Amino acid sequence: MEINPKYNFEWKDLGNIELGRPNLGASTHVAVYRLMQYTMRDVLEKHWGPEKTNEFFIEAGYKAGEEFCKNALDGSLDFDGFTANLAEQLEHYGIGVLRVEKADLGKMSFVLTVSEDLDCSGLPYSGVAFCDYDEGFIAGIMHAYTSKDFRVKEIDCWGTGDRTCRFSVDVINS
Amino acid sequence: MQSEEERIVDVLNRILLCLIEGKREDAAELLGLAESEFSEREYCHEFLSNLREFISQYFGGAVFLNAIANGNLEVNPPDDPFRQNYVITQYKQLHSNLLHLTWQTQQIARGDLKQKVSFLGEFSIGFNKMIEALREKKLMEDKINLQNEQLLKLNAEKDKFFSIIAHDLRSPFTGFLGLTQLMAEDLKAMSLDDIQGIAVNMRDSATNIYRLLENLLEWSRMEQGLIPFHPVEIELLGLVHESTLMILEAARVKGIEIQYSIAEELQVVTDRNILKTILRNLLSNAVKFTPRGGQILITAKAAAGNSVEVCVRDSGIGMNAELAGKLFRIDASTGREGTEGESSTGLGLILCKEFVEKHGGSIRAESEEGKGSSFYFTIGNQTP
Numbered sequence: 001m002e003i004n005p006k007y008n009f010e011w012k013d014l015g016n017i018e019l020g021r022p023n024l025g026a027s028t029h030v031a032v033y034r035l036m037q038y039t040m041r042d043v044l045e046k047h048w049g050p051e052k053t054n055e056f057f058i059e060a061g062y063k064a065g066e067e068f069c070k071n072a073l074d075g076s077l078d079f080d081g082f083t084a085n086l087a088e089q090l091e092h093y094g095i096g097v098l099r100v101e102k103a104d105l106g107k108m109s110f111v112l113t114v115s116e117d118l119d120c121s122g123l124p125y126s127g128v129a130f131c132d133y134d135e136g137f138i139a140g141i142m143h144a145y146t147s148k149d150f151r152v153k154e155i156d157c158w159g160t161g162d163r164t165c166r167f168s169v170d171v172i173n174s
Numbered sequence: 175m176q177s178e179e180e181r182i183v184d185v186l187n188r189i190l191l192c193l194i195e196g197k198r199e200d201a202a203e204l205l206g207l208a209e210s211e212f213s214e215r216e217y218c219h220e221f222l223s224n225l226r227e228f229i230s231q232y233f234g235g236a237v238f239l240n241a242i243a244n245g246n247l248e249v250n251p252p253d254d255p256f257r258q259n260y261v262i263t264q265y266k267q268l269h270s271n272l273l274h275l276t277w278q279t280q281q282i283a284r285g286d287l288k289q290k291v292s293f294l295g296e297f298s299i300g301f302n303k304m305i306e307a308l309r310e311k312k313l314m315e316d317k318i319n320l321q322n323e324q325l326l327k328l329n330a331e332k333d334k335f336f337s338i339i340a341h342d343l344r345s346p347f348t349g350f351l352g353l354t355q356l357m358a359e360d361l362k363a364m365s366l367d368d369i370q371g372i373a374v375n376m377r378d379s380a381t382n383i384y385r386l387l388e389n390l391l392e393w394s395r396m397e398q399g400l401i402p403f404h405p406v407e408i409e410l411l412g413l414v415h416e417s418t419l420m421i422l423e424a425a426r427v428k429g430i431e432i433q434y435s436i437a438e439e440l441q442v443v444t445d446r447n448i449l450k451t452i453l454r455n456l457l458s459n460a461v462k463f464t465p466r467g468g469q470i471l472i473t474a475k476a477a478a479g480n481s482v483e484v485c486v487r488d489s490g491i492g493m494n495a496e497l498a499g500k501l502f503r504i505d506a507s508t509g510r511e512g513t514e515g516e517s518s519t520g521l522g523l524i525l526c527k528e529f530v531e532k533h534g535g536s537i538r539a540e541s542e543e544g545k546g547s548s549f550y551f552t553i554g555n556q557t558p
């Protein structure tokens with residue numbers, strides 16, 4: 001099948017929300033976000049199967065993370081400043097409460113948790129970690145900040161019965 | 175355990191109780207089944223297998239919980255992917271909080287005082303007060319360090335001042351006194367040409383002394399904040415022309431050609447006297463350090479904001495990197511003689527730097543030994 005993509009997302013495609021929604025404002029109900037995400041997952045899984053769908057979500061999250069870092073974060077800060085800035089912005093956008101559990105700058109290895117996560121907090125137990133999109137999102141941010149590739153894995157999730165999402169973030173040494 | 179899990183355990187208990195009391199029908203109802211569909215045997219099997227799993231989860235979790243209770247945070251929760259462990263869910267949360275708190279304390283120890291702890295109410299309040307106290311202490315230290323730096327600078331300025339009075343002011347005076355001595359003793363024996371020669375020397379000495387005094391005075395007034403700043407619109411070309419008049423005679427004696435290439439309409443908003451002082455010093459240096467037959471070129475162009483960048487370039491003796499690096503520093507000695515023994519203290523450049531920087535500009539020098547020097551400065555990036 002020949003693919004000719006016509007669209008390439010950029011931050012500016014989000015439009016002028018202030019101008020467009022003078023009364024409703026920039027916020028919406030989390031349910032709406034999840035409605036979009038999980039119906040999309042439903043359709044994609046039916047067409048492409050669960051594994052391919054996970055890949056789609058990771059890839060989309062990665063792109064979002066890169067654009068988010070370039071447009072909403074200050075990449076010139078040192079690591080301490082950057083994590084503080086990231087936590088602040090994740091809270092500002094209502095994505096979640098970021099906390100660092102471990103950081104080994106020498107090995108570029110981190111353990112992060114995101115509480116009150118936009119994608120999965122409050123979801124029923126299903127035995128599956130939901131946050132593929134977040135995995136990609138974190139990897140995208142780290143790549144935009146360090147120009148290095150990272151392997152991000154969600155270790156705990158609401159979907160697996162935990163109360164906070166925990167991610168291991170490790171640099172991929174090529 | 176969560177309320178949902180508590181409810182399930184409660185239901186299981188009640189079913190067991192019903193079975194012990196022989197109430198099969200009630201037990202089936204609790205499971206949502208008709209009595210005919212209910213098998214005691216099956217139920218007990220399932221109950222026992224669930225109990226076994228719960229016990230295994232409990233023992234798996236106990237290792238984890240014991241480690242946390244003993245303060246070992248390096249422990250990992252039992253690796254039981256995609257199987258919810260009711261026993262440890264809440265403790266994983268505690269483990270996570272403690273790990274984050276540990277990381278925060280490490281960050282604070284490294285000097286990251288922007289951390290804010292949010293864990294265990296009273297504990298957070300105390301902890302954040304401690305961070306606040308550390309932050310205040312750090313601010314105080316920074317302030318003291320800054321004051322120390324200022325004191326060191328003041329001291330260096332004082333040293334410079336005394337060294338100028340002791341050496342640089344003394345030598346032209348010595349020459350001047352010698353000449354007056356000569357005239358006082360031998361005037362009658364002198365020809366008119368002799369007298370004129372002495373008068374020219376005396377004039378040069380007096381000019382030197384006067385310029386030095388002028389710089390000293392302006393510098394000390396600036397240090398005291400007494401230099402007024404009255405920005406006005408100035409046509410740069412006119413002011414440059416005016417400034418060159420002051421060095422014209424010295425340049426003529428050494429056969430130095432002065433040229434300028436500045437657009438007629440180029441304007442700058444700044445204080446006239448300050449700009450003149452800067453130009454006077456750069457131009458008089460250029461004459462001092464350019465040998466006979468050399469050239470001086472003054473150029474200017476518009477720069478960032480409303481400012482202009484002026485460049486005074488000479489074809490003189492230039493300087494090595496070491497001297498160039500010390501040029502604008504009060505704590506370094508940069509005075510050296512001009513190509514004809516003209517005296518120079520280095521004070522003029524320090525004055526230029528202070529003037530330029532006090533008014534939002536910058537100054538720098540580019541030079542190579544034997545190939546001349548260029549001094550660039552920006553000025554006028556201010557609203558009047």
Ligand SMILES: [Zn+2]
Pocket residue numbers: 117120121129130131154156157158159164165
């Ligand atoms: Zn999750």
